[in-house]
Amino acid sequence: MTVEVLFFASLADxxxxxxxxxxxxxxxxxxxxWSRLVERYPAxxxxxxxxxxxxxxxxxxxxxSLDGVREVAFLxxxxxx
Amino acid sequence: xxxxxxxxxxxxxxxxxxxTAGDGAVALFLGTVRDRNEGRTVLRLEYSAYEDMALQExxxxxxxxLERYEITAAAAVHRLGVLEIGEASVAVAVAAPHRAAxxxxxxxxxxxxxxxxxxxxxxxxxxxxxWVEGERPADD
Numbered sequence: 001m002t003v004e005v006l007f008f009a010s011l012a013d014x015x016x017x018x019x020x021x022x023x024x025x026x027x028x029x030x031x032x033x034w035s036r037l038v039e040r041y042p043a044x045x046x047x048x049x050x051x052x053x054x055x056x057x058x059x060x061x062x063x064x065s066l067d068g069v070r071e072v073a074f075l076x077x078x079x080x081x
Numbered sequence: 082x083x084x085x086x087x088x089x090x091x092x093x094x095x096x097x098x099x100x101t102a103g104d105g106a107v108a109l110f111l112g113t114v115r116d117r118n119e120g121r122t123v124l125r126l127e128y129s130a131y132e133d134m135a136l137q138e139x140x141x142x143x144x145x146x147l148e149r150y151e152i153t154a155a156a157a158v159h160r161l162g163v164l165e166i167g168e169a170s171v172a173v174a175v176a177a178p179h180r181a182a183x184x185x186x187x188x189x190x191x192x193x194x195x196x197x198x199x200x201x202x203x204x205x206x207x208x209x210x211x212w213v214e215g216e217r218p219a220d221d
Binding site: 052079 | 197203215
């Protein structure tokens with residue numbers, strides 16, 4: 001299956017692109033997707049923090065299944081306000 | 082009402098959004114860009130967001146406040162883009178019959194939105210720029 005991946009703030013700087021599309025095996029979880037992304041964008045490994053994850057705009061855990069998920073966003077710790 | 086906008090924030094207008102004849106208290110919080118951070122002289126801040134989710138999370142904070150506190154109405158606005166020193170980046174307004182609930186709900190909303198709403202600021206200072214990394218959402 002294919003998921004749309006979004007990167008924000010410093011993570012977008014690391015990848016050099018705000019979005020990508022990634023093919024992942026059925027049953028894959030967020031952690032598996034992240035491993036694929038680190039292969040493609042080695043700079044992600046040196047961000048110094050573990051990103052937050054949102055699946056279809058809801059915060060999700062790293063072991064959350066991606067079945068049925070269309071869009072996965074990786075978020076640095078938020079700093080609004 | 083919640084909103085993510087690039088235009089300057091009008092705090093007075095936000096007060097008018099929430100106040101009713103039955104309210105004896107209106108609390109307004111403005112978060113503003115200060116000129117120093119961690120010993121550096123700040124030149125400006127640039128805010129960016131995961132906009133659709135930020136709006137959704139902002140609305141969630143507002144709904145939670147209405148559920149938890151004895152308040153009449155609540156509103157929150159966050160600004161995006163480049164902000165100069167002194168400009169308001171965020172505003173929260175709460176109207177209530179009595180002041181305690183207005184203060185408490187206003188505090189709850191700004192504290193919660195800073196932890197949960199996907200917005201980030203990049204700080205420009207003399208000699209460089211850096212993404213400010215915030216707090217992680219607590220497990221509550």
